[in-house]
Amino acid sequence: MRSTIINKLLEFNKKSNDIMFITADLGFGAFEPVFEAFGNRSINVGIAEQNMILFASGLALNHKKVFCYSIATFPSLRCLEQIRNDTCYHNLDVNILNVGTGVEYGPLGITHHSTEDVACLRAIPNMKVYTPSCKEEVALVMDEIYSCGGPSYMRMNKSGATFNSPTNTTINVVENHKSKVAIIASGTILQEAIDYNSENDNKVDIYSLVNYFKNSDMIANIMKQYDTIISLEEHQLTGGLYSYLCEIKNAFGIETKIIPLAFHNEFTCVVGKQKELRKHYKIDKNKIKKVVEKINKG
Amino acid sequence: MSNDCLSEDELKKLKNFAKDIKINAVKMTCKSGASHIGAILSLTDIVATLYGKILHYDVKNPKDENRDIFILSKGHAGVAQYCALAEIGMIEKKDLEGYYTYGSLLSGHVSHKVRGVEVSTGSLGHGLGLAVGIAYSFKLDKKSNQVYVLMGDGECEEGSVWEAVMLAVQLKLDNLHVIVDRNSMQALGDCKDIIDLDNLEERFKAFGFNVLSCDGHNFNELVNSLSVLCEHKPSVVVAHTIKGKGVSFMENNILWHYRNPNQEQAAQAIKELEDYYA
Numbered sequence: 001m002r003s004t005i006i007n008k009l010l011e012f013n014k015k016s017n018d019i020m021f022i023t024a025d026l027g028f029g030a031f032e033p034v035f036e037a038f039g040n041r042s043i044n045v046g047i048a049e050q051n052m053i054l055f056a057s058g059l060a061l062n063h064k065k066v067f068c069y070s071i072a073t074f075p076s077l078r079c080l081e082q083i084r085n086d087t088c089y090h091n092l093d094v095n096i097l098n099v100g101t102g103v104e105y106g107p108l109g110i111t112h113h114s115t116e117d118v119a120c121l122r123a124i125p126n127m128k129v130y131t132p133s134c135k136e137e138v139a140l141v142m143d144e145i146y147s148c149g150g151p152s153y154m155r156m157n158k159s160g161a162t163f164n165s166p167t168n169t170t171i172n173v174v175e176n177h178k179s180k181v182a183i184i185a186s187g188t189i190l191q192e193a194i195d196y197n198s199e200n201d202n203k204v205d206i207y208s209l210v211n212y213f214k215n216s217d218m219i220a221n222i223m224k225q226y227d228t229i230i231s232l233e234e235h236q237l238t239g240g241l242y243s244y245l246c247e248i249k250n251a252f253g254i255e256t257k258i259i260p261l262a263f264h265n266e267f268t269c270v271v272g273k274q275k276e277l278r279k280h281y282k283i284d285k286n287k288i289k290k291v292v293e294k295i296n297k298g
Numbered sequence: 299m300s301n302d303c304l305s306e307d308e309l310k311k312l313k314n315f316a317k318d319i320k321i322n323a324v325k326m327t328c329k330s331g332a333s334h335i336g337a338i339l340s341l342t343d344i345v346a347t348l349y350g351k352i353l354h355y356d357v358k359n360p361k362d363e364n365r366d367i368f369i370l371s372k373g374h375a376g377v378a379q380y381c382a383l384a385e386i387g388m389i390e391k392k393d394l395e396g397y398y399t400y401g402s403l404l405s406g407h408v409s410h411k412v413r414g415v416e417v418s419t420g421s422l423g424h425g426l427g428l429a430v431g432i433a434y435s436f437k438l439d440k441k442s443n444q445v446y447v448l449m450g451d452g453e454c455e456e457g458s459v460w461e462a463v464m465l466a467v468q469l470k471l472d473n474l475h476v477i478v479d480r481n482s483m484q485a486l487g488d489c490k491d492i493i494d495l496d497n498l499e500e501r502f503k504a505f506g507f508n509v510l511s512c513d514g515h516n517f518n519e520l521v522n523s524l525s526v527l528c529e530h531k532p533s534v535v536v537a538h539t540i541k542g543k544g545v546s547f548m549e550n551n552i553l554w555h556y557r558n559p560n561q562e563q564a565a566q567a568i569k570e571l572e573d574y575y576a
Contacts, residue, residue: 040438043469051427051461058431061417062439082458085421086428090410 001156001188002030002099004135008142009067013037020059020066024052027069049074053082053094060092065149071100076117076153087151088126095150102187102234103268103277104157110267114155118186119239121153122212128152129212130169131241133190134160137210140169157274161191166208170215171222174206181295182222183288184209185232186241192278193232196285202292204230212244219245220252228257228295234283237262259291303525304518308351312517316346317575319381320544321568322394326377328564330398332406336542336554337375340514341448341479344537345370347520348446349382357387360414366443367416367432371425372450372479376408379415388414423456425449426476430466433474433532446475446524452484455493460505466532467506474532475524476507479514481541485555502534514539544574 010033012019021034021042035042045052049070056066068075075096076083087094098114105112122129128145130152132138138156145152166172174190175197182205183193190208197203207222223229223245233241242260249258261283270280278284304312319342327335348368349355356362370379377397384391389412396402403411407420419425429447436443453459466474480498482489489495503509508528512519514537523535541555542548545567559567 043434045465046461046468048458048461048465050423050458051430051465054424054427054458054462055431055434055465058428058433059435060431061428062432062435064435064438081421082424082427085418086424089418 001132001135001138001160002158004138005097005099005142005156006031006034008139008146009034010037012146016065017041018064020056020064021069022052022056022066023069024049024074026071026074031069049078050082053079054086056094057082057086057090057092060087060094060150061090065093065095065146067095067097069097069099071098072105072112072114073117076114076121080120083121083127083151084124088124091126092151093149095145096153097156098154099156099158101155101157102189102274104274106273106277107271109271110269113268115234115236115263115268116239117153117155118212118235118241119243122244123239126151127213130154130210131187131212132156132160132210133185133188133208134163134166137166137169137172137208140166141210144169155187157188159188161188161194161208163190163194163208166210169210170218171210172208174208175203176205177203179204180227181205181230181292182207182226183230183232184241184245187234189232189234189278189283192283192285193288196288199285200289200292202296204292209241216248216251220248220254223249223254223256224252226256228259230259230261230288230291232261232283232288234278235262236265238265259295261287261291302518303521309517312346312350313575315350315382315385316343317571318385319346319378320571322381322384323377324559324564324567324571326381326394326397327558328561331558332377332398333556333558334374334377335558336483336548336551337372337450337479337481338378339543339545339548340481340539340541341372341375342378343515343517343543344448344477344479344520344539345378345382347517347524348448349386351521352524353446355414360388364443367429367445369417369419369425369429369445369447370408371419371447372422372453373407373419376406379408380404380412383412383414422450422453423458426459426466427462429474430462430469430471433466433471434469436473437469437471442473444473444475446477448477448479450484451478451480451482451489451495451498454478454495454498463502463505463507470530471532472528472530476532476534477524478534478536479539480536481539483541483550483552483555487552499536502536507531508533510535512537515543544571546570
């Protein structure tokens with residue numbers, strides 16, 4: 001996913017002289033081609049995320065299209081007020097690219113676990129939150145950001161899930177088995193659902209939800225088709241995917257039951273890799289299997 | 299600092315400008331019950347100097363691409379900016395009457411919804427970082443617009459201020475002008491008793507700024523200081539001021555950080571301000 005945003009930045013750079021790339025001292029061994037291509041339109045502001053967002057907002061006030069890069073909670077919670085007051089209230093073309101979300105940096109500990117970012121950011125007016133699950137969706141989102149502008153926040157991991165041909169930036173069909181149960185996943189944790197299907201006979205339909213701010217009718221129409229939806233996210237229960245789907249369920253009067261698989265508003269302090277933490281906190285393919293079995297038993 | 303850059307007529311105009319801002323501010327805070335009259339009276343002479351002598355702007359076109367940028371980072375003193383904008387004709391004077399009331403665009407902390415205001419502020423420590431971004435964008439575009447940001451001294455306790463200071467120096471932003479309203483007081487008392495900002499000039503100098511110091515109520519000194527350009531370095535003017543300046547019972551009195559004047563106090567304040575600027 002990270003290589004996709006780098007390639008897209010290089011592509012945009014050929015189209016416009018008003019594209020800026022800002023980092024808060026992260027991206028070693030990856031963004032050097034961007035620095036080289038962008039020249040003085042790429043700035044490392046140092047270890048200063050509040051200032052990264054302020055600086056980016058100032059640039060955008062003077063009509064620059066700005067992409068900010070960082071990881072974990074640094075470009076979201078560390079600078080939340082700057083994102084709210086400066087970027088979003090002034091409705092500026094500042095676009096935050098966060099690679100390293102959820103518990104991707106598992107063994108580093110909870111300071112590097114981004115598990116509340118969707119809740120915080122989607123609550124801010126004007127902010128467009130995207131959670132692509134694969135590099136193809138990242139490419140679609142980058143194109144949308146380029147043409148439509150910010151403020152935006154894209155939540156990613158270095159490597160994405162694997163599925164073919166997503167078509168849009170709202171919700172994509174990953175697998176269709178005409179089941180009565182579906183999984184709607186947000187982000188790369190989608191891979192757990194794909195792995196569940198590949199290892200089990202009771203296959204379920206799978207969707208990848210890409211954004212949290214538009215085309216809710218499209219999501220509602222999908223939800224209506226099922227008796228039960230399992231929401232799957234690498235995020236706290238409050239304010240993320242489960243909350244979003246519940247909001248849509250209520251807004252559209254949908255009777256479909258929603259079962260959440262998320263962190264239960266607790267610090268993910270167990271030490272382990274991303275896959276291990278998904279298993280420990282029961283948001284993985286094994287938990288999906290148990291939930292589906294329980295649903296099928298009635 | 300030389301004391302003779304302004305003609306008598308120019309000095310008189312600036313004094314009247316500042317007086318009108320302050321008298322309107324007293325009336326507005328009295329009527330609305332809004333706070334921060336002490337801070338407003340502290341920085342009004344700076345704001346009047348900026349709008350009266352330093353900034354390039356077009357009242358017919360507030361988004362004129364050749365304008366200078368002014369950011370009031372201590373947004374709680376926004377009344378001073380609103381009144382200045384009314385005095386120069388950027389907004390209607392009658393707009394001031396709605397300040398702080400239901401349906402008005404004029405919120406207590408300065409709002410970019412108001413014609414001529416570049417950015418909304420209110421949470422301290424934001425203005426300078428924004429100004430650094432704007433100043434750098436002008437450099438990229440090879441434009442000569444200047445960027446001015448007015449902060450409080452207490453505001454300098456925010457860490458984000460120093461993040462922005464370091465980047466401004468790194469980027470050699472000589473089109474960036476910081477003014478610190480150095481009234482030595484903050485919400486709960488004297489700065490020295492809370493976070494001692496002694497030698498503020500030296501602190502900015504140590505970070506690589508071009509540093510000037512002046513009497514923030516002396517228009518000649520303000521104009522001289524704000525006219526300085528230092529190649530490859532951002533500048534800061536530490537303007538030494540008095541909170542509540544021009545009203546005897548408000549000067550250096552922390553009560554007037556939050557308190558608003560009643561009718562009787564407002565009348566007394568206006569009388570004193572008429573005398574002070576006479």
